[in-house]
Amino acid sequence: MNLIKLIAIDLDDTLLHDDISLSEYTRDTLRKAMQKGVRIVIATGRMFQAARPWGQAIGLGDVPMICYTGSLTGLCESGRLIRDVRIERQTALAILETIREHGWYAQTYIDDEIYVAHRDERTDEYERQCGVKAHEVGDDFYHPKKAPTKILLCEHDEEKMKEIEKVLRETYSGEVGQVKSKPYFFEMNNKECSKGKAVASLAKEWGIAMEEIMTFGNGNNDVSMLSMTPWGFAVANASKSAKEAAGHETLSNNEDGVAKAVEKYVLGERELEIGNEK
Template sequence: MYKLIAIDIDDTLINDDKEVTPATQTALEQAVAAGVVVTLATGRAYASAQAIARQTGLNVPIITYQGALVKNLMDEKVLYERYVPQDAVRKLFQYCVEHDLHLQTYIDDKLYAREENQKLIEYSQLNRTQYFIEPDWENKLVPQKTPKMLIIDDPAYLDELSPILRELLGNSVHITKSKPHFLEIMHSEGTKGIALEFLAGHFGCELSETIAVGDSWNDHEMLEAAGLGVAMANAIPALKEIADFVTLSNNEDGVKYAIDKFILKTVE
């Protein structure tokens, strides 16, 4: 019997029109009615994730910033938080300035960058997030606590950049991709897998009693940690390989199918 299900948002819970379909919404409600904790696990900022969580009627803690922040929806109490170490923040900013890379950071759930450009504008439109420009990054942004930093660039270039940054920043950070052109940097304990483990403990259930559903490489830690790891049909091949089950795509109510099959047991 599964007691907790953690669901990624983009390209998993929501379809390509950025909507939770009525059918999936009903499945979420049925899972909650069956006594299962339904939560979200996303790379998004809390402010962005909570809007979708509230829209779906959830009232539990949700996993945001790839696992760097777990926060209650009802009273907004922070249950778990990990910030990028300050030394790594400074090194990353310096590297991106020297190599003319677009880097953005989150402080108090607000999105900041050192200059405005097309990448920032498109990102803010995609996530419906307001952004703030702070040219004095060294004094104004580096000293602040940030759960996540994000570089936007060509996917192949980011694949080359990733090992360089791992060497530069060391073991204190967790580096992952949420989309092919998004490279995200968190605290080393800011992963969806560690956050899922924390939430399972919070609700008093075993990891074997949890399900994780996702589509991107940033979901692999939680799919590996969960009792049942579910990849979407539209997931990247590497995630499907490690998943216990591949459900339908995000445009075919894949989350609903997984809930029907493993929680409600209404499909074979």
């Protein structure tokens, strides 16, 4: 399937294994695709400094990395930020006041740094997963001088998460982009941003058509890029909405599903028909 010119890939639970590792087989497969002239782009909900090491591990070069679910794009090697679309500041302040009133745990992302009001075990867990330290700023958290790129709420209690989602969706519908990226993560970013829009913007810049793009994802924040092309692949461990958005399905993240599909349809001779791999 030599028509593919751009592959956009989510990181967590898609490209990376559950233990936050990347197999040598996957690295080699993606490098072979690049040697054939295929552009590889990471499209993740992660912050740039937490995503960049994975782009460097693959050897992507100084290519754009889509972060914060499409809100920020930075160059992998140089670290230069080329796009940072933030939540409107007054909207962000209103959201943070709602968070304060309810006593919810949240993190803001400003200038590619993490901020929390007060640390707890969720801060520690997030730092372990992403390898980035958070700044504890007390009540200043609720009155940032700069608008955040993203606001994330973390809650492992299912009923409490339902309340968080209900209140924020009802109160700020149409004002910000909102997605439940994991069962315990509820994220908000600029309403005009998504992974799909960011991938489409790069494709337009590079003169690549939608039918020349392959995308891989697992979560609700991947839906926009899985549905934008005939060659959207959901990994086997993907959410229901991701699988419904994708035209195709591959093996799970722990089985190197991304690399298997790339090897089969981009490096190999196997032809892929629309809707044939569900």
